[in-house]
Structures are given as C-alpha cells and as structure tokens.
Amino acid sequence: MTVLQALNHYYVRMAERGDAEPPGYSRKSIEVCVWLNPDGSIAKVDDLNDYSGKKPQPRRLSVPQEVIRTSGISSNFLWDKTAYTLGVGRDKDKKAIRFFEKEHAEFVRLHRERLVGSDDAGLCALLAFLNTWKPEDFEGDARFLPDMLDRNVVFGLTGGKLEYLHERPAAQRLIEEPGEVWKTGICLVTGEERPIERLHPAIQGVDGAQSSGARLVSYNADAFTSYSADSGANAPTSVQAAFRYGTALNRLLDRGSSNRLKIGDTTIAFWADAQGFGEEAAAAAEMAMAMGMEPPDDPSEATKLRDALVDIRAGRPPSAFPGLQSGTRFYILGLAPNAARLAVRFWLVDTFGNFFARLAKHFEALNIEPAPWNRPPSIRYLLVRTTALQEKPENVPPLLAGETARAVLAGHPYPRTLLTAVIMRLRAGDSLSGWHAAVIKACINQSVSEKEKLPVALNPESRDQAYQLGRLFAVLVGAQKEALGKVNASIADRYYGAASATPARVFGPLLRNARNHISDAQKRNKGWWIERRLEEIFSHLDPALPKTLTLEAQGRFAVGYYHERAPRSQSEAAQQEEGDNK
Template sequence: MTFGLVLSTDGEAVACDDLRLGAKGQSHGRPMTVPRSFKRSGIKPPPFFLWDNSRYVLGLGRPAEGSEPRAYADRAAAFRDWHELLFDGTDDPGLLAARRFLRSWTPERFGLAPFSPALLDRTIVFRLVGDTDADGRPRFLHDRPAARAVWEPHASDGDRPEAVCLVSGCTAPTARLHPVIKGVSGARKTGASLVSFHQAAFTSHGKRQGDNAPVSEAAAFRYGAALNALLTPGSGATLRIGDTTTVFWADAAVHGEAAARQVEALVTAALRPTGPPDPVRDGSDQRQAGRSWGWLGVPSAAQAVGLGIDPGIRVHILGLAPNGPRLSVRFWQELTAGELLVRLRAHWDDLRLEPPAWKTPPSPAALLYALARQGRPETIPPQLAGELMRAILTGHRYPRSVLTAVLQRLRAGDPIDGPRAALCKAILQRDARLYRRRTTDPSTGPNKGVPVSLDRTESDQAYRLGRLFAVLENTQRAALGRLNASVRDRYYGAASATPASVFPGLLRTTTHHLAVLHRDRRTRRLAVWFEREIDEIMRDLDMSLPRQLPPAGQGRFAVGYYQQRHARKPAPESADPVPQPQE
C-alpha cells in the first residue's frame, strides 16, 4: 500500500498517510495484509474491498506518464455501489464513515487538502481517525472485526460446492485452487502451492483439484496471506537451512506481542544458519578444553524466566522445501518456548564432547559442514539439514544418514576431528537414551551411552579398539616421526570396519616401534608409557576381534579414537610427566 486516507466519523478526509518505504525516488509500497485481490479484465472489472487504486477509490488516474488526470466515473461508481451493498445494515463507525465518504466524494474535491497528485494511480486504504489496535498502532478499516465479518461471506466463489473444511471443521464453500506461496528458497519465483492436484490420477474418486483436500475459501486465503507475509524479505521470521525454508512465529494472543517478539528472537539466535564453525584444533586449546559447555548460550527453561522469556508462550515452526510446482512440508512443530529450550539443551548435551569440538556454538546447519567433501558446502546433501532440524525440534532420533555420511568422510581420509566425533557421539547417545533396551546388565549392549570424555573403564569393544588404534598411531609417530602416510592414513578405514583383518598386523608392527623408542635413552620412559596404555586397553578387550563393525560400532570407534588421541597422561607417580605426543 502507498497511501492511507484518514476519515472522520462523518466521512470527511482529514489527513492522508504516506505509507511508502525507501528513499525518495526509489520508494515502494508498504507490505500489508488486505482482502484478497484477483486478476481483472473486461470492460467493467470489479473493485476490491476497502482498498484499490485511485481510479476506483477516487475515480481519477493518469492514462499515461505525464498526462493530465482523467476521470474514471464508471470505476468509481462500481467501487461505491459494491461497498453500499456490503455495508447495508452495518452499524460499525468505521464502515459508516467509509460509506459517507464514498457517497459525498466528487473528483472536483481532489484539488483540496489532504489530496495531492501523488495519489494518482496509487493504492489507497482507509483508516478511521484515532482508531488503533491492541498494541496502540493505527488500524485500517479492513482490519476492523466488522469489516472482516462483512467480507468473509463474499470471499469464496459463489458456485463452489460446500464441504467440511479440514482446517476449521465448518461446512463452507471449498477452494478450487489454493493460494500461491512466494519466498520459499529454490521454488519457482512466481510461487508454488502447498496444496495442488492436476494429474488424471487424482480424479479417480470423481473429485477435481481442491476438492481432493477440502479447505474453505476463507481458510485458504488466511493461511496464504499469513505465509506470504512471513516469507516477505525482511520479516525476520524466516531462516534458510539447507534446502528448507524455515518459518516461525510466536503466539501473542495471551502474553502480548512484546513477549512473543522475545521468543522469536530466541529462535533466531538458536537456529540462525552460520558459516563453518571454528573447531578446536586437535584438542590443543587448553583454555577451551577446560571450559564447560555453558558457552553454548542456550538457557534452561528456568533461566529463561530471568531473561524475560515466558516459557509458556507457544511457538510455531514450519519447514518448507520446493517440490516441483508444489511445496513440501519438511517439519511442523507447535510447542511452548520452555519445551523448545528443553529440546535445544538436550541437543547440545548430546553433542557434548571433551575436549570440546568447537570454540563457538555451531548452528544446526553448520554442524553439517563436517559432511562436506573437500570443505565444499555444496556437496552436503541438502535434505539432511531439514531432517536434522526436525530431530532437534521433536527430540526424536537424529537421521542415521548423518552417521553414514560422517563415516564415509572418515573412510575417505578426512581427519577424525572434534565435529565429526561429536556428531557420531550425539547420534549414538540419543539412540541410547530414547531406545534403551531392558537388559539384565544395562551397562552392556548396543544401546548404552557414549562417554563424554575419555573413559578408561568403558568396556565397549568398538570404543576400546578406537582407543587402541590412536595409541598405535602415536607410537609410530613417536618412533618414526612424521611420515607421508601414517597408520591412520593407511589403515583407519579398514581398522574401523573390519578390525580382525587389521589389528594383528598393526600390533606386530608396534612391537618394532616400541623397540626403537627403548633404544633411545630420551624416549625410554615414553615407550614404557605406551606399553602401559596398550596393556590397559587390551586387558578388557576380547581378543576374538570382530570381523566387522556395524555403523554404530564404527561411530563408537571414532569417538574412542578422538578421545584417546587428544587425552593427556594422568598425573604420574613421579614429578616428571611424559606427555602423549600430538600432531
């Protein structure tokens, strides 16, 4: 909308609001939700309800740029007569003011204040002087409850069959075509439909187009207008995560708009996509390694109250992805702010790993940079972001495809760094928590938890094999120095997938590496430390090594490797500790 006429109760135009946005010369109309428009053609195109361009509202316009104003009496009469019909019997002061204005208006009054040539061929709405909404903002006539009640019976096609609306549950004329939704990343620029039927197979039950999913005209208009408003650039209610456009809003009906805005800001801060996270390199940042995960910055539900966030406010989060001419709903969550915080905290707790994998908190989308080939984000499967977001919001299992993708990167030779180990740990930890089986010994089996930091008492075979592989690699590095192809470079993929075929040979080779360390006086104590580490790991290791490890076992192998690789030697009996070598 570009201008708003302010009317007194007797129908006089007392002011004109300039609603345009942007710099002078490049201004454009303000986005606004108004009664539905439609394509107009023919000799007598119909008017819109309580808004239109100046040719209908004032009966004036310019046929061409720079030409003199021209009268459009037939269009002004159509606008006036249409509203006379709709306002018949109303007692609303705002609608009565609009009717009085239209009855008394003549183009000859255009030269008087508050009218100006800038209104010609611009869209115009109406406002009753002094009328405001619940938040004290100026309210336009089409937003008044009486105007909505007048318009809704006329919003549907008169010849449409009636059915029970799937949204409202009321019997009403159904929408033949659903509204076009614009602003979804990857979808058609002209927009795409959330509900659409245009194949012959959809007529098998004698129903065509929108009759297959009966939604009333009023409900279809409302959800279309709401989504298009939320997806408007600059709305602050949209995030793009992978191929999924996420729309969110908080319910302001109970706690007010200010409280809802605080919750929406929290959602933005927690879920906003960022670039690649800054990982802790090889666990060498001791300041980060000694810090707790409080730096993740997600408050608990109890802490949220102290920050002015009401945990009872309802939050709605919708994920939309393009699907040809349609839109697919990737996820839909309706929950309270407190429930959202609980699930976010659970997500971060599942990712918790020592030493920490990141220096700054990664967004959900940034977690997937660990899956990128050669560091190129375009190689990340786009659908994984939506699946991961759904798991975070619902508290359900993380997608197993993420674990598979991480293991593929490790077998391809990518480093076993903190982000990849944390993803493995999170997936397995959540599975253990949600799907723990009843056993006589809950500390064993595939559904037990995964240690946050190095656990020397952990008896899981895959975890211990990962630890053992890290010690064997460090032994080789200490004995031979840096090589073009280390034990990890040559054997990690096979060792994590088929341990029985790799570890016997690695242990034999390690015997020679330890002998090299023993021959040098400066490394003898280091050799003794390595031997003790190997003995401690193998003491509780079943020497009938598994021929194959399933994906879950390979994930535990990666976590054990990472934690052992970056562990420091416990305080020794002597005062002269020997550190484990690091890259």
C-alpha cells in the same frame, strides 16, 4: 490444530501489530519504479534494488495480489514484469530484447477497464501513460537500463508527495472490491460457509522451489480429484482463509525473516501463538527459538542462550528472556521443494518450553571433551561439518536434514541415517574431528539402554572393545608421528577405514610395524609413553580381536580414537613430556 488453521490465526496476530498486508495485497519483490508526471509523461525511473550486500536485493513491497498464471496471458493490477507493463523483455536466450505485444495489450486493456471513470490524479496519469507509451521507446530512453528487463515494475506519481499508485486510497478501494465468486461451501479452516478459493496462493521463500512460488495445496490432474470436485473444491478453503494463510506464510518465509531458517533441503518456519500469554510472551518465545536453532557468535548472546537452556531444563522461567512463558503455544513447519508443490517435511505443535527442553537435551547429548566448539552448534552447521562432501551445505544428504531437525525438536531418537552418513564420511576420507565424534556419541547413546554408553571424556577403564580399539589405533598413529614426524600419508590416512571395520585383518601388521616406530622414536629420546599406553589398552582387550565391527561399533571406535588423539590438558601434557625425558 492444522497447518492452515495455525497460519490463519497467525495472520490475525500480524494484523493486530500492523505487519499484515490487507486483503487483496501480497508482498512481492519489486525492482523498478516508473515515476509519472500528472500528464502521463515519465518523470524518472528508479532502481529499487539494495546494493549494500554481495548481491542486489529487490525491495519487498505490498502490491495488489498476484494473478495465478496457469496458462495464457493474465495481467497483474498496477504492477507486473516489464513484458506486461512496458511490452519489452528478453528473448529465450536472455540476450536480445524482445517485444511482448500481447502481454502489454492485456495490461493496457485491464487498466482501461478498471480505471475508467476514475478522477484520481495518479490513476489518470497511468492511463495517460498507457495511451502514449510504445514498447520501442524503451531502447531510446536512457533512463531505462538493460538490467531492468524482466523485472517487476510499479508506478508512482510526482508533483507532490512521492507515492506508489497502488498505495493511493482510490487504488485501494478498487483492490478491495470483491471479485467474482467461483463457488461457496463450508471452509475447512474456519468452519464457515464462504466463497471458496479455486487456486490457492503461491508460497515463496522455500529454497529450491520455483522462484515464482509453489503451493501447499493444488490439484492439476484428474487423478488428484474426487467426487467430481475440481480444483480447490477438493479441499474447500475460503477466499479469506486462503489469503490469510498465504500472507502469513509468505511473511514468515521472507528472506530477512527471523522466523525462517534453512537446514539442508528443508526450509523451516516457526512462530508462537499470542493467545493465552499475550504478544510479549509470543515475541520472546520466537526470539529465544531463533537463538536456539541458530546459536549466536556473540559471546554475551551465547551466554544468554546457555543460561536460558539451563533454566528451561531445570523447570525455571528463563531469566535471560524477560516476558517469556514456557507454556506459550508454539508451531514449527518444515517445508521442502517438490516440483510445483511444497512437501511438508514435518509439522510440530507443542509448548515453547517443551521444544526448548528438547533443544537443551540435544546440546547435552553432543557434549564431548575436548569440545570442538565455543558455542552450541546449530543443526544446520552440524550436518554440514559431519555429513556433507567438502563441507558444502548443498551436499548434505537429501531428507537427512528434515529427519534430523524433526528428531531433535520432537524428542525422537536421531535417525539411523545420521549415524550412517557420519561413518560413511569418515570411511570416505574425512579427518575425524570433535564434530564427528560428538554426533556419533549422541546417536549411539540415545539408541542404547543397557549397553555401556560412550563417555564424554576419555575413559581408560572402558570395557568396550571397539572403543579400546579406537584408542589403540590412535596410539599407533602417535607412534608413527613420534618416529617420523609429519608424513605425506599417515597410518590414519591409509588404514582408518579398514581398521574401524575389520580390525583383526589390519592390526596385526600395524602392531608389528609399531615396534620399529617405537624403537626409532626412543632413539630420538621421544615416545617413551607409547609402550605404557599400549600395555594399558591391551589389558582391556580380548586376546582375539573381532573380525568385523558393526556400524555402531565403528562409531564407538571413532569416539575412542578421538578421545585418545585429542589434545591433552596442560598437566597431562607436562607429565607425558616428563616421561619422554626419562
């Protein structure tokens, strides 16, 4: 099933549960409502923003579908920005007030034309307001604030039940009236002969794309057309199907949607198909997937997720999610900004059970001891901790987020670029943590077949030279600490990159200097364990150290270093302390 077909079906599911806008409507961010008296005078002006969070959040309302402004001046019906509704806005410098005579004149013309002959009290009040309003009145009316400029405005009627004009039955009848038919043809989504949409709907909610919305399907140059077809005729989609898929995707990508998440530059929308197992199974699948993609902090919810992952891997119905059916059809769409269009990073279709089993396999691959986390990490946070400069989400390498998410959800090997990015961050100065070691271990173990796989916990008997070199480097770092305590620049800070890439050149001087550290530590009655640990490691190393290590071997070095440097269990720590006291 194609992306548009799946979204078209999802709209039907939304409509059945009362969550879909009717034809002719779309959800937009609205920040101001001008309430009118029946005579057209202004009763009050409301700021519709929600100020409970860190940033003001506009109210999302179902309003008449937005016009597509490719060029020129076109007005929306019953709502628009202040430049159209009130004739005022800010200048290019966003400082001074500017009057928009042409835009406001178009708003007035449209409504006089469409509302002529209406006897509805609310629509008549709007006409009366437009006949008397002058843009200069904005500055003289204290009810209008400067922050309202360039915001989206709707109108309402007072004198009874407060109601937005676009929600009144008389307005709805006008909105649902069919518009002019551009062309007819066979719809590629439904297979029916219908009026064809010339310009596809704008999609909002993809981070990094144009705030006014970007399009999945668009043609704005002759190079994109074929067989003399223009605009939407290149990929004929009916007006009804275009409205449905646009409405469904915009709802999925709403900022507060539980079916939306962001990983790097990729915004992901996911949803289930209610056909086959019903709405309850579909809702349970979406809830479980949201939890699996972004594991919760709450301990009880984290336990619920772990139990579900175990059940799915074992082929049992997840008892933690009543009504969940593993065979429920599931869709995952990854989108990224691309100028005025949206790029599809990936489109995955499978059963929920298969997707969740792959998530379980991913979490299992990351398993390392000691574990650096209390709950399974999300893909998003994993990339931030291991590949982003200064651990800032915006610094995750481009394309890597989409490639990694696709690999996890499709069950493919992790991208080679993920291992490269983590190793590069370590060579650039990141302190090696369990997060780095877990990703490196997962990448390497998934890509090797016959060669020795990296262990979950410390394996002193490993024959892997790079792994043992990582352990050796960790012991040398420990020897310095035992001898000198905390220093400004440790061996790890100064030599980790070189030791992990060119061990033969670095370890000679480090080992010679280690003799001084061991002697100094023993004078302080500390570090008696170091020589025993060095003997153990050297018994597994070849006499000639490798001159260089490959990228994979550098990863094995990192995991060996982490295992050796990681905090020991209480019993081992006690044994080490006892050895130091001998």
